[in-house]
Amino acid sequence: MLITNGTAVFMPSVLTFIGIPGLEPVQYWIGIPFCAMYVIALIGNSLLLIIIVSEPSLHEPMYIFLGMLGATDIALSTSIVPKMLGVFWFHIPEICFDACLFQMWLIHTFQGIESGILLAMALDRYVAICYPLRHATIFTRQLVTNIGVGLTLRPAVLVIPCLLLIKCRLKLYRTKLISHTYCEHMALVKLATEDVYINKIYGLFGAFFVGGLDFIFITLSYIQIFITVFQLPQKEARLKAVNTCIPHICVFCQFYFLAFFSFFTHRSGSYIPSYIHITLSSLYLLVPPFLNPFIYGVKTKHIREKVVKMFCSKDQT
Numbered sequence: 001m002l003i004t005n006g007t008a009v010f011m012p013s014v015l016t017f018i019g020i021p022g023l024e025p026v027q028y029w030i031g032i033p034f035c036a037m038y039v040i041a042l043i044g045n046s047l048l049l050i051i052i053v054s055e056p057s058l059h060e061p062m063y064i065f066l067g068m069l070g071a072t073d074i075a076l077s078t079s080i081v082p083k084m085l086g087v088f089w090f091h092i093p094e095i096c097f098d099a100c101l102f103q104m105w106l107i108h109t110f111q112g113i114e115s116g117i118l119l120a121m122a123l124d125r126y127v128a129i130c131y132p133l134r135h136a137t138i139f140t141r142q143l144v145t146n147i148g149v150g151l152t153l154r155p156a157v158l159v160i161p162c163l164l165l166i167k168c169r170l171k172l173y174r175t176k177l178i179s180h181t182y183c184e185h186m187a188l189v190k191l192a193t194e195d196v197y198i199n200k201i202y203g204l205f206g207a208f209f210v211g212g213l214d215f216i217f218i219t220l221s222y223i224q225i226f227i228t229v230f231q232l233p234q235k236e237a238r239l240k241a242v243n244t245c246i247p248h249i250c251v252f253c254q255f256y257f258l259a260f261f262s263f264f265t266h267r268s269g270s271y272i273p274s275y276i277h278i279t280l281s282s283l284y285l286l287v288p289p290f291l292n293p294f295i296y297g298v299k300t301k302h303i304r305e306k307v308v309k310m311f312c313s314k315d316q317t
């Protein structure tokens with residue numbers, strides 16, 4: 001331990017989550033809806049995966065990407081909620097430093113994978129609507145496999161330098177208390193007493209290279225889709241094309257709105273109360289896994305029919 005300007009600085013082996021600053025007395029009750037969303041997300045996404053895997057007619061690119069989204073949502077929420085509930089309910093706020101870095105890698109990797117899947121789904125809709133006769137020849141099984149591998153490796157590799165920059169560069173911290181419910185990159189970097197300029201710059205680069213570029217390409221894809229759709233001569237064809245895009249647009253909007261809010265408030269959100277920021281940042285990682293099965297289950301006809309068929313057949317037996 002060193003003393004700098006009257007303040008003790010040290011390299012912590014264990015970090016402590018505060019949870020939601022200012023709401024510590026009611027965190028037990030806050031954990032109830034968080035847990036409920038987590039359980040519903042597990043059930044909904046698992047059901048989605050079972051339907052897609054077991055039904056051969058759903059082994060198409062759109063549904064394969066949807067299955068990947070469901071698996072990613074399960075992994076993302078599972079990497080956050082158990083420890084969060086440990087803080088809220090069981091008063092186990094401690095986490096070792098290396099475990100915190102591992103959780104950070106998991107969270108940001110799965111965030112990046114989800115963003116990549118949304119881009120892949122947008123491109124699938126773009127080809128299906130703008131070039132319908134070429135869709136089967138473009139989105140082959142091999143291409144879908146390559147896309148899946150690529151969008152998994154991209155964030156997994158990009159996040160590693162963030163961990164190395166923290167582990168190798170930042171040796172002195174002013175506190176071991178993290179004002180958050182999970183290990184987030186900027187939340188941990190802000191604890192350091194040393195120059196974190198490089199860490200911030202690389203964090204910005206990684207965020208733009210994954211989320212920023214995906215957002216741009218998804219937006220451009222849907223602009224082109226709507227241009228093509230509104231040029232269709234028949235109203236029924238226009239409505240059918242729009243309906244196939246509505247679930248993706250809903251998921252896209254709620255994911256990126258919450259993502260950008262969390263990203264910018266970490267860097268310039270001094271006027272936003274910390275309890276609002278931390279609560280919404282936590283919900284940002286829980287709401288998409290919770291809502292996605294409902295959005296696709298309600299708005300996707302084939303998924304809806306398979307769910308009804310599954311439960312009706314169980315009732316008959």
